[in-house]
Amino acid sequence: MLPSVEQPRLRLSLTARLAGALALIFALGGVAVALAALAYGRSAAQQSYDNLLIGAANQIANEITVRGGQVEVDVPVSAFELLSLAPDDRILYAVYDPTGRLLTGYDVLAPRADDATFHTDVLGDEQIRIAQVRRPFAERSFSGAVEVLVGQTTRAREQLAAQITRNALIAAGIAGLVMSGLAVFAVRSALQPLRRIEGDIAGRAPNDLTPLSVAVPREVGGVVATLNRFMARLDRQVGVMRNLIADAAHQLRTPIAALRAQAELAADETDPERLRAAIGRIHRRSVTLSRLADQLLNHALIIHRADSAPLERVDLRTVAIRTLEQTDHDVLGSGTRPELDLPEDPVWAEGDPLSLVEASKNLVVNALRYGQAPVVLSVAQSGPTARIAIRDAGRGIPAARLPAPGERFAGDRGVSADSSGLGLAIVQAVAAAHKGRLSLSHPASGGFEAAIELTAIDHSTEGT
């Protein structure tokens, strides 16, 4: 039974967040627009009707004449027709001579001393806006300034202000609706790539771990790249597991079959001497088989580790020393002891010590088993490369058995339990996991050398 897939913890949806943010923006914008519309409506209405007032006041001022020392005002009808453009507003006017005497009009309008052209007052229960215009005279018989005041109630300007404000708000409202629509569209189209990714993954076969190839915008590109890297690693591990199972099946089948055949032979054997010999062979077979099983499990472990263990700074000299400590010389039965050749300074590289030690152990065991003494385990750094190498005096792996670069060891070539194939496969996997390589060579000084080459951590950057 499959474990139930846990639903991811769901936070507020992106759409909801965007909608919330946009609603907030629109609300604030709406308030700002409303205030602006109100202010604009008021000032526009104020300005247009103030122009009427001042126009009317000027028309009256133009009709003031001085005759025989007397100021005469002939209030023009056109001034009142102008004011009637505010059809429902009451009109007040007054003309004062320089001594402050009312010449004509309403004495409720008192002239103001200050130079302000406009002022606002209250008449009964209505507001009134008043314009004041001064007309100076310098005649022989008369000199001084005549004040003309024209006032009007504010009904029309309030209506106009309300109308302008209303229209502005309607326009802003429509704009808001259109922008909301566009915002919904934008949010949907922005989230479209995520839906495409979802659709792509949902539509895949269960074992399809190829990279996603949907076209996505840059912002989502990182997610897709990470997803693709993750799937590639998964793919590699699945591949490794598949190979491992294939190797194990392949390599265990033959020795187990042989073991069974020998056991069957032994079971039929009646001669005690030959029975003992048969049992001795079965024992040796079992030992070899158990070593092979060990190696297979090690391989699986190391390959898994190599792909998943975090890399740390490691001194390859430590790796070499630990390798020798853990090598089981007696089991090999050759009696040869490897020599160590280490530099004085540490050789730093990034790696997983356990994997590296295991890989080195494999190389040492191979050298001890198939090579010739002396076996030398050396650590060195040359430029950017840190290497841990095992050299022996033998002929090494026959050229025909050396795999092409990148090819997996121990494929279908039927490596035997004692062969070096599986050991080298482990080394190669570890080197690959460290972004390094396994190098097999016949140095000019003779013999055979197998080395793991890694990228050295530069001495100069070695801070800790």
Add this chain to the structure above:
Amino acid sequence: MIRHILAPLAMLALAVQAHAQSPEAVRSFGAQDAAHRLTVRGTTDIVLFGPVLRAFTAAYPQYVVDYEQWGSNDLYATADQACRIGQPSADMLISSAVDLQVRLVNDGCARPHRSDATGRLPAEANWRNEVFGITREPAVLVYNKVLVPASEAPRSRFDLIDLLRPVGSRYAGRVATYDIEQSGLGYLFAFVDSQQATTFGSLIEAFGRSGAIATCCSAEIIDGVVSGRYLIAYNVLGSYALARAEASPELAVVAPEDYTLVLSRAALIPKHAAHANDAGLLLDFLLSDEGQREMTDVRLIVSLDDPDTAELTLPSGSAVLRQIPLSPVLLVGLDQQKRARFLQLWRGTFTTE
């Protein structure tokens, strides 16, 4: 802070102080024991307006209407005074001196009334929903058909000027018009005339040269024409003239062809009216089909547009009709200096009787 309008017309104030402020006539319509009593002050003759009020009390028997007939200047002066001291006077004021009515509204002495009927009124017959034009009366020329030969019958102001032009014209001293110092309506017609056309200058000049008579009141002027004392009268209110012409066949009524002023008597409800809502009901009645029909019967509404029912022959179309709009523009004519100058011009021209 402006507390109140305290600037009555200087000339008007003098004129008003000279008179005792009292109605010319008073009559009640409707049952005396009716629940609601309305006081209406108007410049319209009781004889003309009575039937309209009778129709109202017939339609609304719970009302009794006291109608007081006033001169237009007195009517204004009492209303203005009542407004200033904040006392209720009448419940409704109906005046042919629409400029004074507009002035009352402009001074904040009226209260608004809104109804379907007022909503239907054209803009020139409704200002601020406070003053309403309820009638439709042309300013006409009348002449004595017996004494004025058909060949000389005036059809326009130009004809009138031409009749007065010859030295020793038999029309000299026998043409009458309103004395605008005494009649608010006369002043209004004269003032609007002066705004309408340059003809007015020539006309005044002709009046002055020929010794035309300025006298008071529609009734006297029309009487004078009927009796033959005057041959022609200018700017007489069409409603009175047409009513009189029914009884006096020698009276001819002419709407001037150059242009005809049309007056709508203005009704308003004073700010401090004691029965403002009832007054609103009366106003709606006056504007209703029934009220308008009643006023058509007494010729307060003279049909001018429809050629079939037109009681006055007009040359063509209604372009020559000049409705006097209820608008603050009328305030110009009431300006102290303007009025003084206008009256001075008038006085220099006319021999008053």
